[in-house]
Amino acid sequence: RKPLHSRDSALMIAGLKAIGCEILQEVNGDLRVTPAKFFGPASVDVGNAGTVMRFLPPVAALATGLIHFDGDARSHERPVGPVISALEELGVTIEHGGRYSLPLTINGSGSITGGTLEIDASSSSQFISALLMIGPATKQGITIKDIGKSLPSMPHIEMTIQMLKAFGAKVKSNIDKTGRREWQVAPGELQGQDLIIEPDLSNAAPFMAAAMISGGEITIQDWPNSTAQPGDQLRSIFAEMGAKIEFVGNDLKVSGTGAIHGIDIDLHDVGELTPSIAAVAALADSPSSLRGIGHLRLHETDRLAALATELNALGGDVDEEESALHISPAPLHSGIFHTYDDHRLATAGAMIGLAVDGIQVENIATTQKTLPDFPGAWQQMLDGTKSANSAKPNSEN
Incomplete structure (x- = not known):
């Protein structure tokens, strides 16, 4: 309820619909999202939206088939490498010509086993959020260890964790002896919610x-x-x-x-x-x-x-x-x-x-x-x- 209909949100909606998600817009602008199996072939336009170019590839990795991602010229320059590398560590096949950037194509097998990932998120906290969000859908869950020299925009990671918990996910956060952060997301089903989106x-x-x-x-x-x-x-x-x-x-x-x-x-x-x-x-x-x-x-x-x-x-x-x-x-x-x-x-x-x-x-x-x-x-x-x-x-x- 009360979502914003801007270019970025339109790109996210279009991307999710392209891979199989059902999203209906009601007369008052509210959105009703119905889960469905993700599948390709499909193409996703990320525009220049950091959330779309970083959040959707992990979701697309849960699909069956080929999902192609491309966007504005600037999107080819923005960092997504840590997300690509992490997905490859999880066994996902991604074609990116060795560039570790857009454009790219994900060849999804329909599932992700999960595991432990070391992520350098010094360029963007969105790398962490992107991988946290698919944790419940993996077979074994995901553990993410921050190894970057710094971690910007921590409040956005906290917002991601709050939203995951609101849908029933089990998320643990820890800080080790060296001050490094670590997150664990357990596998499990999420429950649909009736949400009023906070104003930005x-x-x-x-x-x-x-x-x-x-x-x-x-x-x-x-x-x-x-x-x-x-x-x-x-x-x-x-x-x-x-x-x-x-x-x-x-x-x-x-x-x-x-x-x-x-x-x-x-x-x-x-x-x-x-x-x-x-x-x-x-x-x-x-x-x-x-x-x-x-x-x-x-x-x-x-x-x-x-x-x-x-x-x-x-x-x-x-x-x-x-x-x-x-x-x-x-x-x-x-x-x-x-x-x-x-x-x-x-x-x-x-x-x-x-x-x-x-x-x-x-x-x-x-x-x-x-x-x-x-x-x-x-x-x-x-x-x-x-x-x-x-x-x-x-x-x-």
Whole structure:
């Protein structure tokens, strides 16, 4: 119930239907998912959705027959190698020309035995989530050991575990003596659920920031009181940067105070929030340092390079390091804000446009990846016709 119908979610729905899953959309937009045997031949278009390119291949490995995966040009560059290697260790036959990237074809045998996997998820926590989700469907279960130098976006793994448990899966999490994480998922049947999908709080970031930038206020509807979502940290981050934030019933009210302050923060676990925080930081009255975000170089685009390039082109003062951005106050001027087909860059450009005349955001339509009508919601907010309900379910980090 209450799913978002964006490009990413449409790609996921189409991919699942292509391999045999029955998904019906009701008049109100709710989705009814009926399990079925997976089979090929089939083709799946992943677009540039990290969730589709990483979550669906393990599911397709449970199918019988050939399942081909391909997507946008950028999808060929984004990392999926650890998922491919893990599936091969589990005995799945995959044709990828030795590239360990898209495009690829899975030759499924209809079942997976399971076993122990060592995964380097330093590029994306989605590698872990993708393999956790098929654990209950394997014959022996799956044990996953994290061997990477770092593990970004841990809250997303926690969300995956919470969802698995909600469907009846048995999942254990451990940390060994060296601090390495390990997860065990037992084999077993899952039980269908009637779920209301939480709104994706990261989608609220540009709207919350708008109140800070304009000195106005905005109400975000149905903000959960308790959640594992990384986006919930926007409340404390933006408050530290100068916003007044308070709950009003089930809604969250954000008010600008006339001041925006810089921040020194490690965003390793909440990297998806970086573009919005960087845009606000570019308008602050003191310097900011956004750290622990090297993994963002492998997202829809190299987000560190893109943010530094675009903000500096408008007169900003951004120093780029391998895993950090250092942003100092500087007067910005008009210009084109390029988005690199990245939805988070597009919303960051719109935020800058609230404070600087003459900002043109290139290809704002790329926001359809996770927000079905960002321009409409943005205009509605500016018109002040009613509270902007910007927090909607999302399919990508």
